[in-house]
Amino acid sequence: MAALPRLHVEDPRLAAEVTVVLDAGRTHYLARVLRLGVGDAVLLFNGEDGEWRARLLALGRRRAELLVEERLRAPRPEPGPTLWFAPPRRVRLEWLVEKAVELGAARLCPVITGRSVVRLPRSDRLRSLAVEAAEQCRRLTVPEIAPARALAERLAAEDPPLLLFGDEAGEGRPLAEALDGRPEPVFLVGPEGGFTPAERAMLRAHPAVLPVGLGPTILRTETAAIYMLAVWRALREVARR
């Protein structure tokens, strides 16, 4: 049994009998890539109303219409970690976003650091990667991707009660111990070259920052991010039982 195609829609509210209109890009995807036709079923979600089955009513060259039929999954919150990360270069950044969505991150926050050398892609590019990953992995929500901010500025503005900082210097407590069942931790992952001495001093002096160890070898930025999210997910699975 092949899974039904699954699309995130920005609007409208999903409810029985509602008509959803798709733009040219998604119409092309359904018609040409998936080769769907009028009458075929598609799953829709919008981050708020759960998951609904809809059916293709009309399929033009640049526009498709779907009729929403039945709710298959009720809305429910998807609490998860917030990930602060120094963005790696392009493909690695895309991977980081895709995997973070799959693993259950709730919010992705690029932080600019002294050794960040990267110009971020347009935010709509990252947003569309996150949407695709959410469609594919059957999440009901798409994590927010926050605008990039300098590390110190984000710390001052968001003032997290606890920031678990992946410390390549290897001085922290093991992550699995430090996580301690927290459902919505905030993680911080540094750039490929590490934090600058000034940044490290600032982090160490900050009362909310807890350094955590990531293991005996060096992890790339995107691997460290995925590692932290995977460990959170695994411990939450245990706690949910």
Next chain:
Amino acid sequence: MAALPRLHVEDPRLAAEVTVVLDAGRTHYLARVLRLGVGDAVLLFNGEDGEWRARLLALGRRRAELLVEERLRAPRPEPGPTLWFAPPRRVRLEWLVEKAVELGAARLCPVITGRSVVRLPRSDRLRSLAVEAAEQCRRLTVPEIAPARALAERLAAEDPPLLLFGDEAGEGRPLAEALDGRPEPVFLVGPEGGFTPAERAMLRAHPAVLPVGLGPTILRTETAAIYMLAVWRALREVARR
């Protein structure tokens, strides 16, 4: 302080005063990419003798010579998981290999399943990805990449005492519970479309196979593999304390 360049060499045995000759590809890398010159230092490892500092003695267009000077890290075993995986498509397979090496896998075993649709790249391509990842993350060993085998054939031939099978049907115990401090588990990750009903029946009937849950959403093959390895690594960090 920038880290010294780090190279894996196949031979000879590393010891003080030994001369190591590099081929054209690695000579090009040191001379043109890293812009090193005679007298510059490089770290060498070969999977058996630990990590050594060496110095460039001669640097031609297609050949370089290094003189091994001093051992910086003693050899030590790097026990880790064996990963059986249905290979995803090309770029995702490359990521899987890179991340598995970074996270500490000891052995990578492609398994052919009913829904594997993939022709594997040449094994030397995967090997060179594994070597690059090991160089980058400062491992002392490069994991073996085994030849691809059919799932049933590998099960019969290798007869693992316990095979932790990442079960997307969601029926298994949580991975973090099932792992239970095992230092060298064997993991099995299926293909994008899942195992066939016959494969699932075979796995369920096998006394060594333990289904484990990977969380509430669907993970891609490479994400499931990275997830299992990350959780192993995190629990081992706790056990090592």
